[in-house]
């Protein structure tokens with residue numbers, strides 16, 4: 001059990017990568033808090049953990065809302081007394097070239113994907129600083145380092161998360177807190193299905209994604225969950241402020 005006696009807070013754990021990671025953490029012995037804005041999907045995650053270990057509960061949170069985050073952290077502290085692992089995973093997609101994006105849409109993507117990481121980390125860090133331990137995993141994307149068509153707001157948000165991760169690591173290393181970033185390629189989740197369903201030619205869009213990944217296929221949530229598990233565990237204690245790429249070998253945009 002690689003996460004025995006650890007308490008893990010996973011945002012966006014109702015779906016996709018967050019859900020698979022929550023299940024993986026539970027299988028490795030962690031108590032997992034399922035933090036998400038979507039109640040229905042999150043209860044399914046909690047039910048699946050019930051069958052694994054029963055060590056889980058759901059907290060409804062909007063990562064862009066400070067009051068909601070404060071309530072979440074208060075509840076976790078009351079019930080668990082500590083937070084060892086924070087996975088800042090909640091995120092939304094942003095499609096469009098820069099000249100087409102409305103300011104409101106731009107702001108929404110930045111609010112969830114970047115400000116969400118800032119606000120949740122801000123609320124959790126004092127607990128980790130008091131403990132003098134912690135592992136924070138921030139969800140970036142391989143798009144932070146490559147150009148990809150039609151993703152201006154999303155790319156900007158994930159680039160910001162990568163920079164924020166490095167800056168956080170420098171500030172909190174003295175508290176024995178590690179902060180690393182995940183950089184997935186295209187992973188088949190409801191998030192990607194939503195994008196595909198809006199493409200005029202779905203099959204051509206899938207073929208294009210497959211074509212740019214040396215793996216020849218889209219990734220699965222478990223591919224990222226294993227990487228998150230490594231960053232969450234003490235096995236990665238020498239990884240600090242590092243981008244961890246899991247992209248099936250993305251070769252071009």
Ligand code: NAD
Nearest residue numbers: 012014015016017037038062063090091141186187189191
């Ligand atoms: P998903 O849509 O399946 O899951 C995202 C979850 O975040 C959902 O459960 C949703 O309810 C939750 N969420 C959204 N807004 C929220 C908010 N304001 N407050 C709380 N929860 C909120 O998506 P996914 O593919 O599993 O993506 C998870 C993360 O991984 C995202 O940050 C995404 O940008 C990133 N990512 C995904 C891919 C991919 O190809 N799927 C690649 C790289 C990075």
